[in-house]
Amino acid sequence: MKGTEDGMNHSVEKVLWVRQWNESLFSFAVTRPPSFRFLSGQFVMLGLPVDGKPLLRAYSMASQHYAEELEFLSIIVQDGPLTSRLQHIKEGDEILLAAKPVGSLVLDALLPGKNLHMIGTGTGLAPWLSLIRDPDVYDRFDSVNVQHTVRAKSDLAYFDMLSSKLADDPLVAEEAAAKFSYDWAATRDAAAPGQDNRRITDRIRDGSYKLDPETDRVMLCGSMAMIKETAAILEGLGFTEGAMSHPGTFVLERAFVG
Template sequence: MTDAVIASAAPTPPKPSPFHGVKVLWVKHWTDQLFSFAVERPEDFRFRSGEFVMIGLPGEDGGKPVMRAYSIASPAWAEEIEFFSIKVEDGPLTSRLQKIVAGDEVLMGKKPTGTLVLDALTGGERLWLIGTGTGLAPWLSVARDPETYSRFGQVVVCHTVRNVADLAYRDFFTHGIHEDPLIGDEAKAQLTYYPTVTRERFETPGRITDRIKSGDVFADLGLPIGFSPNTDRIMLCGSMHMIKETAELLETYGLKEGSNAEPGDYVLERAFVG
């Protein structure tokens, strides 16, 4: 038997999996609709603050894995990978994912990607991180990255939710981040947290888009009314409606959308918007 015949008869090696199997380190349930969890970070896993990755669970009864795109809530330097998720009772993934506990294993893609990164923005004076619901997740990453504070003199985290209880990470952005050993002092001096609530009484009520249009957000923060291409850079994440409406507003102010290939004045995650 020739070497060629032997080689052709050899079994084909299995294709490497596109996923890491990673252990769950902790789970925190904020409300009956929101939870966060963290997983161990594989040694070879590299990402830029603000990117997303596929997260999921093995298929039931031997079926294909159920995977969804999740923004990474940890900064690029973190030793664990954190995520912020909604709970959907009959959702193909979150109906099961919301039941995980520390010690369980979930699947995580090996190739993070995305446009909600500092590389996709040109230089500016003020960085606006505008999100709704779990669209806060990438801001948890970007706001803990030292490069954010070296590139921008002011960082504004805007988080719009329906109910006050949905303001997950509120304590973190008002107090906890100031204790961060890496960027705590910078955050205390440069970061402003601006939450809004749409369905309950709150000191800053309503949708963030409405507060931009009315000028309230600028007045509340003591800033000139409107966005300027000369000073403001914006990232958007959350509901499709908010992203599209805000992007249209930004264009009226003369801001241009950026990408990894061509940095601009504002960015959104088109993988989530469609």
């Protein structure tokens, strides 16, 4: 369904479905305007009208760049200005969608390398869901890894899809079977046998999660504390931050860091 224009900067789109993962985490999809184009890993401002004015926040696209609908992953903050309202959306409701996607978590902000590591906490998983279903990712890298750190196992959204190595994806299933890996940690739950359940920063720092700027490329998304700490560790290892204008060996989304 085509969105209707509501002012100059955003359109009004319809909610197509909502999936609740647990009491504080949900996914939803909205209609995609025909003119809306984005790169895997980018985000867009979306939200709801509140007191006659648009209340918008940044959300990464979790859907493929070629998908007919736009999918998002959201946490619920009970006193949050937007998410306290967004948690109640249902099929058929209206969402405000900004016209222009932006963001630095894109392949062209990285120098060529062998291994791609997408490190995220919480809803920082969302851009990885778009990237791992992009065939270009598998053309550029020999291995593709998603590292997702959460507090509890119930926070592991999309666990079945990720742990199956995207077996049901008609476009990348074959490549993902050979190149994709999924590494998760639930820091407040008991670790599975042989699993390192510590924070990703601790594992990178002590070398148990090995990263080499000569061969590895890293993307970061999630909590501000994790991004800042991990970026500092990476720079200490010889990694350099990249952007579209000057590609590097790691990238982060500065719009979420502040």
